[in-house]
Amino acid sequence: MKQRKKFDQINVIPMIDILLVLLVMVITTATFIKQGILPIELPDAKASEKKEDQKEFNIYITKEGKYHLDKKEISVADLEARLAEISKDETVVLRSDKEANFQHFVTVMDILKKLEHEQLYIVTKE
Numbered sequence: 001m002k003q004r005k006k007f008d009q010i011n012v013i014p015m016i017d018i019l020l021v022l023l024v025m026v027i028t029t030a031t032f033i034k035q036g037i038l039p040i041e042l043p044d045a046k047a048s049e050k051k052e053d054q055k056e057f058n059i060y061i062t063k064e065g066k067y068h069l070d071k072k073e074i075s076v077a078d079l080e081a082r083l084a085e086i087s088k089d090e091t092v093v094l095r096s097d098k099e100a101n102f103q104h105f106v107t108v109m110d111i112l113k114k115l116e117h118e119q120l121y122i123v124t125k126e
Contacts, residue, residue, distance in 0.1 A: 043098040045124035056091040056121075057083070059108055063099035067108070080111045091119045 040060055059079070060068035067074050069082055083092070092112060096105045112120055 040095055040097045041099060042095060042123060042125040056093050057086060058093045058095065061094075061096040061100045061104045061108065063097040065101055065104050067104070076107060076111075079108070080115075083111060083115055083117065088115070088117055089119060091121060092117055093121045093123060095123045 040062060058068075058070050060071070062068070067076060067079050069079055074082070094105075094108060096108075
């Protein structure tokens with residue numbers, strides 16, 4: 001009669017293979033999701049909530065001090081002209097890099113105040 005071998009070790013190589021395949025899938029998916037976004041590091045805020053509106057104008061301020069309106073680079077004068085064209089009821093979303101000079105943020109706020117826009121959201125990280 002045959003004697004059974006004692007099972008005293010686990011073969012982990014198949015488990016490592018599966019984990020490596022999953023890791024590759026996650027990494028490639030993450031790089032596809034990240035493309036097309038301007039590199040802006042948002043400041044932190046304790047009490048914030050995400051608002052979703054259908055029609056909004058996104059203003060980005062990069063850490064180099066460049067202004068973008070809906071992901072297209074724009075000068076301050078052109079930004080003011082474009083904001084003057086939109087209705088005061090439309091939402092303006094401001095995203096400023098935390099490394100950007102505060103003067104760039106104040107410039108956009110001055111333009112919005114001068115044009116009497118009150119529908120403004122400032123986006124931060126939670």
